[in-house]
Amino acid sequence: MNKRAGIGFYIFLVVFVFFVMFPFIWVFLTSIKPQGEIFNNFNWFTANPTLDSYVNAVERRPLFRYMLNSFVVSTLTTIIAIGFASIAAYALTRLPIKFKGLILGIILAASMFPQIAIISPIYNFVSDMGLRNSYMGLVIPYITISLPLSIWILATFFKKIPWELEESAKLDGATPFQTFRKIIFPLAAPGVFTTGILVFIAAWNEYLFALTINTADKWRTVPVGISFYQSQFTIPWGDISAATVIVTIPIVILVLIFQRRIVAGLTSGSVKE
Amino acid sequence: MVAPALILVILVTLWPVAQSFYNSLFDYRLTDPSRSERFTQSNIDLERYATEYFYISRDLEDLSAQAPDDETAQAVNDIQTEIEAFHSELIEMDGLEEQYGEVDEMIASFTAISDRDLKYAEVDNDWAEGYKDFLAASNEELIALSEGAPEEDFSTTAGNVAGTLDTINSAVIESNFIGLSNYSRYLQDARMWQSLLNTFIFTIASVAVELVLGLAIAILINRVFIGRGVVRASVLIPWAIPTAVAAMMWGFLYDGQTGIVAHYFEQFGLINDASVLLSTANGGMFSVIFADVWKTTPYMALLLLAGLQTIPGSLYEAAEVDGAGKWQQFWKVTLPLLKSAILVALLFRTLDAFRVFDLIYVLTGGGPANSTESISIYAYITLFSQQNFGAGSVLSVIVFLCVALISTLFIKFIGSDLFEGRSR
Incomplete structure (x- = not known):
């Protein structure tokens, strides 16, 4: 459907993008207002922009520590999940395995599991292993989210790689593992990378496990850390706005660089070619 | 080669669910020494x-x-x-x-x-x-x-x-094995039914709005135009930021004193007082749904847009030659061909919305007066604030059963389409 875009269409686009971005715009404008102007004042722009809120946001709470925690946990999760999932997805799409439908069904079901249904046994397990308030304490439960998700997405990408290459590799005497490593993996690398980004974002955003397992402030991740900026009595909106801007910047960069890949990954799992 | 991953999947998901179910049969509380084991x-x-x-x-x-x-x-x-x-x-x-x-x-x-x-x-x-x-x-x-x-x-x-x-x-x-008596207790618990109802209202309302808006946006932007990249990025950012961060932002925008959204809603006469959004039951539910719609509609539009792009343009040309109007084209060409993409997107979104936790927990905390409390939040409070693992596990099992039921219904509609293109 290659309709031409008229002027009305562009006006619609601008309005649409403005509405979607409005919360970010407003939060950013708030973050550079002086404390006194945040309350009882709905002016869009301040005459005296200041970075006080940013200084407070990182001094009153260990925001950079939260970001480091999130980064380490998400990276470890991504590496482990992709490692296991790429092997499994390859086998599921290529090798003659019985009960493929059933296995894929289990994997899909697992990716939709409500986290609340598994949190208490996972909590007991992590506590028994002495892993509360540590990186591994979060990486292990995050496998529950990321492994099924990555198998599911990777399977779609692997499907698109032509069979012929594999057959010729087989004829040349390559073992299935060699075929995987030398032929499939290089061809599948873009798909693997895309899946990696999605898994990374999913792990970065996770809240429930992070809230229950890593309760010490030092070990909190970004989402939990941000939600604890508000205390019982006061809500320092200036600090929160600044903190929100700081933690959103890496995501904006990630999205700007990889937007095509992200869209490809998101849609591959749900749309038939 | 599937074995390691499959074992891991089973170990980290199916086994804990079985454990949750087992726990739910006991009067199992971490705070009481004589009940802290099963x-x-x-x-x-x-x-x-x-x-x-x-x-x-x-x-x-x-x-x-x-x-x-x-x-x-x-x-x-x-x-x-x-x-x-x-x-x-x-x-x-x-x-x-x-x-x-x-x-x-x-x-x-x-x-x-x-x-x-x-x-x-x-x-x-x-x-x-x-x-x-x-x-x-x-x-x-x-x-x-x-x-x-x-x-x-x-x-x-x-x-x-x-x-x-x-x-x-x-x-x-x-x-402390008490069989199903935890269950009979919760089946008579008004708060459980209220939270289940809240969850259903939230799920149905937000997913319905997201579907309609998402479809409209997808159809509108399914054309060639300058600046696709900007639109795509602006659509992806709300999806990519952590839900807890989005909830904090909306908490600020809805705030009765400083919130700009609450302020404008009051100015435009949508609500009679800026504090309504977070301090009344209906306002709270509206706020939560509105924030969810903001965060996930773009994602929905993206999924549907990908589906739209697989429909060949020649079909529309043929329909036009046959004298079908835009509206007829939508019902006779777009919707039937988009059906499976819509159903899959609906399945993912419904299950996601049903287990909502962080958005509500951070934005309203389940309040005011439990009016926005979802079943996941009730389960979390029972499990970790009251440290009552037996009773809390009942709620976990209820969430699990609902999710299983919803997916079964969807899979009946979608049929085997879902697995096509993945398994041979």
């Missing part, structure tokens, strides 16, 4: 039992010697004989003599016992029940004696011994 059989905490048993005989002898009259002395002696009889019955049980000896030795050398298998031993249910009844009765008897006795020494000792009997009593742990 026992299907009566058990004895040998560490506590042995510690107390070591003193009880001598204490009872002392007490009997201090007794003001023969009758009291006899009563005390009777208690002692009974306790010794129960003890020898205990020792005669399978393998208990050795285990008791080992525990006793460790206590004598002041070693704390960390091995659960050594610390706890299964005992005969009848014995446990009989012993607990007897200990409770003797405890009362001694307290009565202690209160009735004029001699201060005797009274104090009797009180102490009564306390020891109470400790022994708590060392004998009857099974």
Whole structure:
């Protein structure tokens, strides 16, 4: 459907993008207002922009520590999940395995599991292993989210790689593992990378496990850390706005660089070619 | 080659669900020492039992010697004989003599016992029940004696011994297996039904709005235009930021005093007071749904747009030649061809919305007055704020069953389409 875009269409686009971005715009404008102007004042722009809120946001709470925690946990999760999932997805799409439908069904079901249904046994397990308030304490439960998700997405990408290459590799005497490593993996690398980004974002955003397992402030991740900026009595909106801007910047960069890949990954799992 | 991943998947998801279900059959609370483990059989905490048993005989002898009259002395002696009889019955049980000896030795050398298998031993249910009844009765008897006795020494000792009997009593742990009674309790719990209803309202309303808006946006932007990249990025950012961060942002925008959205809504007459959004039940529910729509509609539009792009343009041309209007084209061409993409997007979104936790937890905390509390939040509060793992697991199992039911219904509609293109 290659309709031409008229002027009305562009006006619609601008309005649409403005509405979607409005919360970010407003939060950013708030973050550079002086404390006194945040309350009882709905002016869009301040005459005296200041970075006080940013200084407070990182001094009153260990925001950079939260970001480091999130980064380490998400990276470890991504590496482990992709490692296991790429092997499994390859086998599921290529090798003659019985009960493929059933296995894929289990994997899909697992990716939709409500986290609340598994949190208490996972909590007991992590506590028994002495892993509360540590990186591994979060990486292990995050496998529950990321492994099924990555198998599911990777399977779609692997499907698109032509069979012929594999057959010729087989004829040349390559073992299935060699075929995987030398032929499939290089061809599948873009798909693997895309899946990696999605898994990374999913792990970065996770809240429930992070809230229950890593309760010490030092070990909190970004989402939990941000939600604890508000205390019982006061809500320092200036600090929160600044903190929100700081933690959103890496995501904006990630999205700007990889937007095509992200869209490809998101849609591959749900749309038939 | 699938095995490692599959085993991991089963280990980290199916096994915990089975555990949750198992937990839900017990009166299992982390805060209560006699209920902090799951026992299907009566058990004895040998560490506590042995510690107390070591003193009880001598204490009872002392007490009997201090007794003001023969009758009291006899009563005390009777208690002692009974306790010794129960003890020898205990020792005669399978393998208990050795285990008791080992525990006793460790206590004598002041070693704390960390091995659960050594610390706890299964005992005969009848014995446990009989012993607990007897200990409770003797405890009362001694307290009565202690209160009735004029001699201060005797009274104090009797009180102490009564306390020891109470400790022994708590060392004998009857099974906390309660079968399905947690379930029957929650099926009659108004708060459970309210939270389930809230979850359904949230899920249906937000997913419906997201579908309609998402479809409209997808159709509108399914054309060639300049600046696709900007639009795509602006659509992806709300999806990519953590839900908790989005919830904090909306909390600020909705705030009755400083919130710009609340302020504009009031200005435009949508609400009569800026504080309505977060302080009333309807306002709270609206706020939560609105924030969710903002965060996920772009994502929905993206999924549907990908589906739209697979529909060949020639179909529309053919429809136009046949004289079909735009509206007819939408119903006869777009929707039928988009059906499977819509259903899959709906499935993912519905299940995601049904387990909503962080958005509501951070934005309203389930309030005001539990009016936005989702079932996941209720389960979380029961599990971790009240540390009641037995009851909380019931709620977890309920969430799980609902999700299973919803997916079964969807899969019936979608059929095997979902797996096509993935398995050969």
